[in-house]
Amino acid sequence: MQPVATTARDEDRATSTIVQTLDIIGDRWTLLILRSAFRGVRRFSEIQRDLDIAKNLLADRLSRLVDNDILEKVQYQDRPARYEYHLTAKGRDLSPALVAFMHWGDRWCAGGDAPTTLVHDACGSALEHSVRCPSCKTEVDPTHIRSRENT
Protein backbone atom coordinates (compact mmCIF):
# COMPACT_ATOMS: atom_id res chain seq x y z
CA MET A 1 0.00 0.00 0.00
CA GLN A 2 1.30 3.45 -0.85
CA PRO A 3 1.48 6.23 1.72
CA VAL A 4 -1.47 8.59 1.61
CA ALA A 5 -2.30 11.70 3.56
CA THR A 6 -4.83 11.05 6.29
CA THR A 7 -5.87 13.29 9.13
CA ALA A 8 -4.98 12.24 12.65
CA ARG A 9 -8.62 11.57 13.36
CA ASP A 10 -9.07 9.25 10.38
CA GLU A 11 -5.83 7.52 11.23
CA ASP A 12 -7.06 6.94 14.79
CA ARG A 13 -10.27 5.45 13.51
CA ALA A 14 -8.39 3.20 11.08
CA THR A 15 -6.09 2.08 13.87
CA SER A 16 -8.98 1.48 16.17
CA THR A 17 -10.77 -0.72 13.62
CA ILE A 18 -7.82 -3.05 13.17
CA VAL A 19 -7.08 -3.07 16.90
CA GLN A 20 -10.73 -3.81 17.69
CA THR A 21 -10.61 -6.73 15.24
CA LEU A 22 -7.50 -8.08 16.88
CA ASP A 23 -9.00 -7.59 20.35
CA ILE A 24 -11.84 -9.86 19.28
CA ILE A 25 -10.07 -12.63 17.38
CA GLY A 26 -6.34 -12.15 17.96
CA ASP A 27 -6.11 -14.76 20.67
CA ARG A 28 -4.84 -18.27 20.03
CA TRP A 29 -7.74 -20.10 21.72
CA THR A 30 -10.34 -17.91 20.03
CA LEU A 31 -8.86 -18.65 16.64
CA LEU A 32 -8.73 -22.38 17.34
CA ILE A 33 -12.36 -22.35 18.56
CA LEU A 34 -13.37 -20.60 15.34
CA ARG A 35 -11.44 -23.16 13.30
CA SER A 36 -13.41 -25.89 15.13
CA ALA A 37 -16.69 -24.05 14.47
CA PHE A 38 -15.93 -23.91 10.75
CA ARG A 39 -15.24 -27.65 10.87
CA GLY A 40 -18.71 -28.26 12.38
CA VAL A 41 -17.57 -28.82 16.00
CA ARG A 42 -20.22 -26.90 17.92
CA ARG A 43 -20.86 -28.39 21.38
CA PHE A 44 -18.96 -27.44 24.51
CA SER A 45 -17.78 -30.99 25.26
CA GLU A 46 -16.82 -31.61 21.63
CA ILE A 47 -14.84 -28.39 21.37
CA GLN A 48 -13.17 -29.17 24.68
CA ARG A 49 -12.13 -32.61 23.42
CA ASP A 50 -11.16 -31.25 20.01
CA LEU A 51 -8.79 -28.65 21.44
CA ASP A 52 -7.88 -30.11 24.83
CA ILE A 53 -8.66 -26.72 26.40
CA ALA A 54 -9.47 -26.07 30.08
CA LYS A 55 -13.21 -25.65 30.75
CA ASN A 56 -12.90 -22.18 32.27
CA LEU A 57 -10.86 -20.90 29.32
CA LEU A 58 -13.32 -22.38 26.84
CA ALA A 59 -16.32 -20.90 28.70
CA ASP A 60 -14.61 -17.50 28.77
CA ARG A 61 -13.74 -17.50 25.05
CA LEU A 62 -17.18 -18.77 24.01
CA SER A 63 -18.95 -16.11 26.01
CA ARG A 64 -16.75 -13.41 24.48
CA LEU A 65 -17.51 -14.74 20.99
CA VAL A 66 -21.23 -14.72 21.81
CA ASP A 67 -20.99 -11.18 23.26
CA ASN A 68 -19.31 -10.07 20.04
CA ASP A 69 -22.02 -11.68 17.91
CA ILE A 70 -19.60 -14.07 16.21
CA LEU A 71 -21.17 -17.21 17.66
CA GLU A 72 -24.75 -17.67 18.83
CA LYS A 73 -26.00 -20.10 21.47
CA VAL A 74 -28.63 -22.49 20.14
CA GLN A 75 -30.36 -24.82 22.61
CA TYR A 76 -30.42 -28.44 21.41
CA GLN A 77 -31.57 -30.21 24.59
CA ASP A 78 -33.93 -29.66 27.57
CA ARG A 79 -33.26 -30.88 31.14
CA PRO A 80 -30.47 -30.23 31.44
CA ALA A 81 -30.46 -27.36 28.95
CA ARG A 82 -27.56 -27.78 26.54
CA TYR A 83 -26.40 -25.48 23.79
CA GLU A 84 -24.52 -25.54 20.55
CA TYR A 85 -22.46 -22.61 19.34
CA HIS A 86 -23.25 -21.66 15.75
CA LEU A 87 -21.42 -19.16 13.59
CA THR A 88 -23.44 -16.00 12.89
CA ALA A 89 -23.21 -14.10 9.59
CA LYS A 90 -20.49 -11.97 11.20
CA GLY A 91 -18.65 -15.14 12.22
CA ARG A 92 -18.98 -16.84 8.83
CA ASP A 93 -17.62 -13.69 7.24
CA LEU A 94 -14.30 -14.38 8.99
CA SER A 95 -13.78 -17.38 6.73
CA PRO A 96 -11.66 -15.64 4.05
CA ALA A 97 -9.43 -14.07 6.71
CA LEU A 98 -8.91 -17.43 8.42
CA VAL A 99 -8.25 -19.16 5.10
CA ALA A 100 -5.67 -16.51 4.16
CA PHE A 101 -4.09 -16.84 7.61
CA MET A 102 -3.93 -20.67 7.38
CA HIS A 103 -2.49 -20.57 3.86
CA TRP A 104 0.23 -18.23 5.05
CA GLY A 105 1.00 -20.46 8.05
CA ASP A 106 1.08 -23.56 5.86
CA ARG A 107 3.42 -21.92 3.40
CA TRP A 108 5.79 -20.22 5.79
CA CYS A 109 5.56 -21.96 9.17
CA ALA A 110 5.01 -25.60 8.22
CA GLY A 111 8.21 -25.78 6.16
CA GLY A 112 6.31 -26.63 2.97
CA ASP A 113 4.85 -29.67 4.72
CA ALA A 114 1.28 -28.54 5.46
CA PRO A 115 -0.67 -31.18 7.42
CA THR A 116 -3.98 -30.38 5.72
CA THR A 117 -5.15 -28.62 2.59
CA LEU A 118 -8.37 -26.62 2.27
CA VAL A 119 -10.33 -27.94 -0.70
CA HIS A 120 -13.62 -27.27 -2.51
CA ASP A 121 -16.08 -29.97 -1.41
CA ALA A 122 -17.64 -30.21 -4.87
CA CYS A 123 -14.45 -31.08 -6.79
CA GLY A 124 -11.65 -31.60 -4.26
CA SER A 125 -9.41 -28.88 -5.72
CA ALA A 126 -7.14 -26.95 -3.38
CA LEU A 127 -8.61 -23.48 -2.78
CA GLU A 128 -6.94 -20.21 -3.58
CA HIS A 129 -7.49 -16.87 -1.97
CA SER A 130 -6.71 -13.59 -3.58
CA VAL A 131 -7.14 -9.86 -3.55
CA ARG A 132 -8.79 -8.83 -6.80
CA CYS A 133 -9.87 -5.71 -8.62
CA PRO A 134 -13.47 -6.18 -9.77
CA SER A 135 -13.08 -3.57 -12.55
CA CYS A 136 -9.80 -4.78 -14.06
CA LYS A 137 -10.63 -8.41 -13.24
CA THR A 138 -7.05 -9.04 -12.16
CA GLU A 139 -5.34 -10.21 -9.02
CA VAL A 140 -3.76 -7.23 -7.26
CA ASP A 141 -0.21 -7.40 -5.91
CA PRO A 142 0.47 -5.66 -2.55
CA THR A 143 2.54 -2.98 -4.31
CA HIS A 144 -0.57 -1.91 -6.23
CA ILE A 145 -2.84 -1.55 -3.21
CA ARG A 146 -3.60 2.00 -2.14
CA SER A 147 -5.61 3.25 0.81
CA ARG A 148 -8.26 5.87 0.00
CA GLU A 149 -9.66 8.09 2.69
CA ASN A 150 -13.46 8.11 2.95
CA THR A 151 -14.63 11.62 3.58
Added chain:
Amino acid sequence: MQPVATTARDEDRATSTIVQTLDIIGDRWTLLILRSAFRGVRRFSEIQRDLDIAKNLLADRLSRLVDNDILEKVQYQDRPARYEYHLTAKGRDLSPALVAFMHWGDRWCAGGDAPTTLVHDACGSALEHSVRCPSCKTEVDPTHIRSRENT
Protein backbone atom coordinates in the same frame (compact mmCIF):
# COMPACT_ATOMS: atom_id res chain seq x y z
CA MET B 1 -15.41 -26.56 6.71
CA GLN B 2 -16.82 -30.02 7.23
CA PRO B 3 -15.47 -32.34 9.94
CA VAL B 4 -12.90 -34.81 8.68
CA ALA B 5 -11.01 -37.58 10.39
CA THR B 6 -7.47 -36.56 11.27
CA THR B 7 -5.00 -38.37 13.45
CA ALA B 8 -3.96 -36.76 16.71
CA ARG B 9 -0.52 -36.12 15.30
CA ASP B 10 -1.82 -34.36 12.20
CA GLU B 11 -4.20 -32.37 14.34
CA ASP B 12 -1.31 -31.29 16.57
CA ARG B 13 0.68 -30.19 13.56
CA ALA B 14 -2.29 -28.27 12.17
CA THR B 15 -2.83 -26.61 15.53
CA SER B 16 0.80 -25.79 15.84
CA THR B 17 0.87 -24.11 12.40
CA ILE B 18 -1.98 -21.76 13.20
CA VAL B 19 -0.66 -21.11 16.71
CA GLN B 20 2.82 -20.42 15.32
CA THR B 21 1.31 -17.94 12.89
CA LEU B 22 -0.55 -16.20 15.68
CA ASP B 23 2.57 -16.18 17.85
CA ILE B 24 4.33 -14.24 15.11
CA ILE B 25 1.69 -11.75 14.00
CA GLY B 26 -1.18 -11.95 16.51
CA ASP B 27 -0.09 -8.92 18.47
CA ARG B 28 -1.66 -5.50 18.02
CA TRP B 29 1.62 -3.56 17.65
CA THR B 30 3.04 -6.10 15.24
CA LEU B 31 -0.01 -5.88 13.04
CA LEU B 32 0.05 -2.07 13.11
CA ILE B 33 3.78 -2.07 12.24
CA LEU B 34 3.04 -4.36 9.30
CA ARG B 35 0.23 -2.08 8.18
CA SER B 36 2.72 0.83 8.26
CA ALA B 37 5.25 -1.24 6.29
CA PHE B 38 2.67 -1.95 3.58
CA ARG B 39 1.97 1.80 3.44
CA GLY B 40 5.68 2.49 2.81
CA VAL B 41 6.56 3.67 6.33
CA ARG B 42 9.94 1.98 6.87
CA ARG B 43 12.20 3.98 9.19
CA PHE B 44 12.27 3.62 12.96
CA SER B 45 11.47 7.29 13.65
CA GLU B 46 8.74 7.38 11.00
CA ILE B 47 7.06 4.24 12.34
CA GLN B 48 7.33 5.62 15.85
CA ARG B 49 5.63 8.84 14.79
CA ASP B 50 3.09 6.99 12.66
CA LEU B 51 1.95 4.77 15.52
CA ASP B 52 2.87 6.80 18.60
CA ILE B 53 4.52 3.68 20.04
CA ALA B 54 7.15 3.59 22.81
CA LYS B 55 10.72 3.12 21.49
CA ASN B 56 11.41 -0.03 23.47
CA LEU B 57 8.20 -1.68 22.25
CA LEU B 58 8.92 -0.74 18.66
CA ALA B 59 12.51 -2.03 18.89
CA ASP B 60 11.25 -5.29 20.38
CA ARG B 61 8.57 -5.85 17.71
CA LEU B 62 10.89 -4.92 14.85
CA SER B 63 13.58 -7.30 16.03
CA ARG B 64 11.04 -10.12 16.31
CA LEU B 65 9.80 -9.40 12.79
CA VAL B 66 13.40 -9.43 11.52
CA ASP B 67 14.13 -12.69 13.43
CA ASN B 68 11.06 -14.22 11.80
CA ASP B 69 12.18 -13.10 8.34
CA ILE B 70 9.10 -10.92 7.80
CA LEU B 71 11.06 -7.66 7.70
CA GLU B 72 14.69 -7.16 6.74
CA LYS B 73 17.02 -4.40 7.91
CA VAL B 74 18.45 -2.37 5.05
CA GLN B 75 21.10 0.25 5.85
CA TYR B 76 20.37 3.62 4.24
CA GLN B 77 22.91 5.83 6.01
CA ASP B 78 26.49 5.65 7.38
CA ARG B 79 27.72 7.49 10.52
CA PRO B 80 25.55 7.01 12.33
CA ALA B 81 24.36 3.79 10.71
CA ARG B 82 20.61 3.94 10.11
CA TYR B 83 18.31 1.29 8.79
CA GLU B 84 15.01 0.88 7.05
CA TYR B 85 12.77 -2.11 7.57
CA HIS B 86 11.62 -3.66 4.30
CA LEU B 87 9.05 -6.40 3.86
CA THR B 88 10.55 -9.71 2.72
CA ALA B 89 8.73 -12.11 0.38
CA LYS B 90 7.35 -13.84 3.48
CA GLY B 91 6.16 -10.48 4.81
CA ARG B 92 4.60 -9.35 1.51
CA ASP B 93 2.76 -12.67 1.39
CA LEU B 94 0.81 -11.54 4.46
CA SER B 95 -0.95 -8.94 2.36
CA PRO B 96 -4.08 -11.00 1.49
CA ALA B 97 -4.52 -12.02 5.14
CA LEU B 98 -4.22 -8.40 6.31
CA VAL B 99 -6.59 -7.19 3.59
CA ALA B 100 -9.16 -9.84 4.59
CA PHE B 101 -8.71 -8.88 8.23
CA MET B 102 -9.15 -5.14 7.50
CA HIS B 103 -12.19 -5.75 5.31
CA TRP B 104 -13.81 -7.74 8.11
CA GLY B 105 -13.01 -5.03 10.67
CA ASP B 106 -14.35 -2.31 8.38
CA ARG B 107 -17.55 -4.21 7.79
CA TRP B 108 -18.27 -5.39 11.31
CA CYS B 109 -16.38 -3.15 13.74
CA ALA B 110 -16.58 0.27 12.07
CA GLY B 111 -20.38 0.24 12.00
CA GLY B 112 -20.50 0.46 8.21
CA ASP B 113 -18.49 3.67 8.40
CA ALA B 114 -15.02 2.50 7.35
CA PRO B 115 -12.46 5.33 7.59
CA THR B 116 -10.48 4.15 4.55
CA THR B 117 -11.03 1.86 1.59
CA LEU B 118 -8.35 -0.28 -0.03
CA VAL B 119 -8.29 0.45 -3.75
CA HIS B 120 -6.40 -0.65 -6.88
CA ASP B 121 -3.83 2.07 -7.67
CA ALA B 122 -4.33 1.67 -11.43
CA CYS B 123 -8.07 2.39 -11.51
CA GLY B 124 -9.17 3.43 -8.01
CA SER B 125 -11.74 0.62 -7.63
CA ALA B 126 -12.36 -0.82 -4.18
CA LEU B 127 -10.63 -4.19 -3.88
CA GLU B 128 -12.32 -7.48 -3.16
CA HIS B 129 -10.84 -10.54 -1.57
CA SER B 130 -12.21 -13.99 -1.99
CA VAL B 131 -11.65 -17.69 -1.58
CA ARG B 132 -11.91 -19.30 -4.99
CA CYS B 133 -11.79 -22.71 -6.60
CA PRO B 134 -9.34 -22.59 -9.51
CA SER B 135 -11.01 -25.62 -11.22
CA CYS B 136 -14.65 -24.51 -10.97
CA LYS B 137 -13.67 -20.83 -11.29
CA THR B 138 -16.19 -19.87 -8.62
CA GLU B 139 -16.07 -18.14 -5.30
CA VAL B 140 -16.36 -20.72 -2.51
CA ASP B 141 -18.68 -20.17 0.44
CA PRO B 142 -17.41 -21.34 3.89
CA THR B 143 -19.99 -24.15 3.93
CA HIS B 144 -18.29 -25.67 0.88
CA ILE B 145 -14.78 -25.64 2.27
CA ARG B 146 -13.42 -28.99 3.36
CA SER B 147 -10.11 -29.84 4.99
CA ARG B 148 -8.16 -32.69 3.34
CA GLU B 149 -5.47 -34.52 5.24
CA ASN B 150 -2.09 -34.69 3.47
CA THR B 151 -0.62 -38.13 3.95
